[in-house]
Amino acid sequence: MSEGVEKKIWLSSYPKEVPHSIDYPIVSLAQLLIDTATEFPENDAIFFMGKRIKYKSLLEQTYQFAHALKSMGVKKGDRVAIMLPNSPQAVISYYGTLMIGATVVQTNPLYTERELEHQMVDSGAETIITLDLLYPKVAKVKPLSSLKNIIVTSIKDYLPFPKNILYPLSLIKDKQYIKIPKTEGVFKYSSLLKIQPKTSIQVEVDPREDIALLQYTGGTTGLSKGVILTHYNLVTNAVQASYWMYRSEKGKERFLGVLPLFHVFGMTIVMNLSIYRAASMILVPRFKVEDVLELIQKERPTFFPGAPTMYIALINHPEIDEYDLSSLEACISGSAPLPLEVQEKFEKITGARIVEGYGLTEASPVTHCNPIWDKRKNGSIGLPWPDTLAKVVDPATGEEIEQGQIGELVVKSPTVMKGYWNRPEETNEVLQDGWLLTGDMATVDDEGYFYIVDRKKDMIIAGGYNIYPRDVEEVLFEHPAVQEAVVVGIPDPYRGETVKAFIVLKEGIEVTEKELDDFCRTHLAAYKVPRLYEFRTELPKTLVGKVLRRALLEEEKEKGKVG
Known part of the structure; x- marks a missing residue:
């Protein structure tokens, strides 16, 4: 039995500047914005397509949004859905909802009507803020759910002159302009805020x-579930992140917000941490x-949290050498494994440090x-953050296993959820004695660095052998012709499952299946080598860049190869 978790072996690997434990403020998440706006009222809080908003103004508009919700009858505990891309309205509505003690329900703007209906019905949200371009979709879902109030905003609401005039004209030209009806329960964001006070x-x-x-x-592995996160959960994670970035200077950093704020990674590591x-x-x-390249050169961000697909896209741009990216100092990559080749090339081009993290x-x-x-260690997700316990256990018994062996990663932290919304049985499956079962297979070394091998559900069993897709994908990424690769297991009458690789090639480079097969055979055990290859121009992904393996498997099913 490893004593890693009892001894917290990772603490000996901590930078000396990072505390082992932190005294977290027990406050509303909205208090972070109030405190910052009080201390740095004239600092730029947001830059958006040429528009700058200072912290004082951001707080005032957040108060106005909170008053608007109150005027609609929204009260403490009510759910307010936010269905917006990265924009000032996304930040204002988020913190404004929290100001009155209501609960935010983050909603992906790309959701289909069916996905939106599921989330609105499941959460019981009665109020939603969305873009004018998305209004028809929301209007169709309204009678099928608990929705009563629809607040409609537009990208032009925060565009500087003359962009605010030209934007609607471009929509009309492209036949995308949506006329919002003047009907009960539908409110125009800009008009709504105008009549509200800026008072606390x-x-x-x-x-x-x-x-x-x-x-x-x-929902990459099935029907999406509502994760219940408290103010303390979210404040704690933002504070932990702040201590981990010990060289950052308060009031002086510039965060590049390309990760969607409606995704939990972008919400915490871009929005909450930035605030x-x-x-x-x-x-x-x-x-x-x-x-993004032009924005980095012009606005000089210092911190760029992103997903591997974003860094891959940037380093493969044919004219990247013509841009000055030297302002970047630190990048945290998450949501998917970061290939070593990508890390090394990105750092060489920018001079920034890019490290891999992990979360859920x-x-x-x-x-x-x-x-x-x-x-840092290549291929590792790193060390548990302060006040976070982690161990690798036998999935069958729950007992901690020896260092270096593969088992399920389980964690315990003040950031762990209260449970799943209205799903007590599923909550009990993943929360046991305060430990969160991640569903990810991992190992830990003698210095406390953890390594994700793969998701438990993604593991391929071929001919009795356990195959972890990440092992195969790392090798494929090393091939000079491969830009992206994802591996899945598909049914095979002889082996049970067999390995199939989906490949996106770098622009202008060609490679044959035989060449890839020969390459893999020199770097992988024979049973791990893909038996099938399929070349694609792109892979199905979530907005944050995580490949939807389930979508690929469903495609296989439709082809008659599965089921």
Whole structure:
């Protein structure tokens, strides 16, 4: 039996600047914005498509939104859905909802009507804020759910002149303009805020017990579930992140906000952390490589949290050498494994440090990260954050296993959720004696660095052998022709399952299946080598860049190869 968790062996690997334990403020998450706006009122809080908003103004508009919700009858504990891309409205509505003790329900703007209906019905949300372009979708879902109030905003609401005039004209030209009806229960965001006071409004909450957020899991492995996160969960994770970034200077950093704020990674490591550190958020509503490169050169962000697919897209841009990216100092990669080749090339181009971290929605989300300015280990998710316990256990018995052996990663932290919304049985399956069962297979070394081998559900069993997709994908990424790769197991009458690789090639480079097969056979045991290859121009992904393996398996099923 390993004594890793009892001895907290990872603490000896901590940078000397990072405390082993932290005294967390027991406050509402909204208090972070109030404190920062009080201390740094004239600092830029948000940069959005040419528009700058200072912290004083951000807080005032947040108060106005909170008053608006109150005027609609929204009260403490009610659920308010936010269905917006990265924008000032996304930040204002988030903190405004929290100001009155209501619960935020983050909603993906790309959801289909069916997905939106499930989330609205499941959460019981009665109020939603969304874009004018998305109004028709929300209007169709309204009679099928508990929705009573629809607040409609537009990208132009925060565009500077003359963009605010040209934007609607471009929509009309492209036949995308949506006329919002003047009907009961539909409110125009800009008009709503105008008539509200900028005075303080804050409903008292119990940070440890009251729900700040219902964050729905991505649904990459099935029907999405609402994760119950308290104010204390979310404040704690932001504070942990702040201590991990010990070289950052309060009030001086500039965060590149390309991760969607409605995703738990972007919400915590871009929005909440930025607010807590009085940083400026450079918000990007949609990730486009050239736009992001130009934005980095012009606005000089210092911190860039992202997903591997974002870094892959940037380093493969043919003109990346023409951009000055030297302002970047630190990057945390999450949501999917970071290939070593990508890490090395990105650092060479930018001079920034990029480290891999790990988390899950059920933990607010970050539990592990490599030290940014200290010893990191390639392929590792790093060390547990302060006040976070982690161990690797036998999935069958729950007993901790020897260092170096593969088992399920389980964690215990003040950031761990209260449970799943209205799903007590599923809650009991993953929360046991205070430990969260992550469903990820991992190992830990003698210095306390953890390594994710793969998701328990993604493991492929071929001919009796356990195959972890990440092992195969890492090798494929090393091939000079491969830009992206994902591996899945598909049924095989002889082996039970067999390995299939989906490949996206780098632009202008070709490779044959035979060449890939030969390459894999020199780097992998024979049973791990893919038996099938399929070349794609792109892979199905969530907005944060996580490949939807389930979507690939469903495609296989439709082809008649599964089922």
